[in-house]
Amino acid sequence: MSKFLKKSIWVFHLNTGSCNACDIEILDVLTPYFDAERFGVKLVASPRHADALLMTGPVTLEALPKVINAIEATPRPRILIAMGSCSVGGGIWHDTYSTIGGVRELLKILKEREIEVDHVYYIPGCPIRPEAIIYAIGLIKGLVEKKISSKVKKAVRRTSG
Template identity: 50%
Template sequence: MSWKRWSLKRSPWVFHVNTGACNNCDIEVVDCLTPRFDVERFGIKLVGSPRHADALLVTGGVTRQAAPRLIRAYQQAPKPCVVFAIGACACDLGIFHSGYHMVGPVDKIIREVDPHAIIAYVPGCPPKPEAMISGVVRALAAL
């Protein structure tokens, strides 16, 4: 394991990108920060810029307008960077799979610019905060 990957496993800072979600995954992501779940205890922190992030939390299937912005956010994040596809829409577009304004799930868009990107999936509509925390823990253990 390179020291870069090892460093990712300690208190990951995450950045949240909404690429066309319905707000649900987003409020559950924020919910992880608030007193009942309080992930900041573990050093997991939401940061305001992808340049500070170790991981991107992407919610929502990617719409035509959001795709270039997601790619830019990914390119700005320092590598290695873990991308978490949070929720059914981000994993495989979910109920919006036939929408004319959707360009694809998150992994497809990210893999177009970086075929070796590390992508983790947290399914659910919306995933419960417990599921998100478990997803982050398991992804970090697998690194």
């Protein structure tokens, strides 16, 4: 990721069928108390201006074509941030008939359509805490290290051979 992209992250809020709890937390991060703008984060109204897409919700079948359009409209390098349990893994909707079950399935669909996503970040939580969003900003900017448990590290090492 380029130095200036890390310094200026313009985000577009993409609600893919969430209950609005995560959306309220996103607005909370932008209020003077948490002040996300101090990190160069700016909420934009068009995916054409965006660097990162803040995706909330489990991606309903109704929203899917619009979500793909919005991701396609975002110029590269594009970052996808899955926010909240629903977006990360489908949450309580992971196997329902009307959703695709989160970002993993969405990425498969995008791959089939040859739409590239350069970076994917996950913020789990139901709803996500504003502090967690700020931590994600810190991760993107390289201010904090990625935290993974020793169990996951071992699993990654095992799979990578």
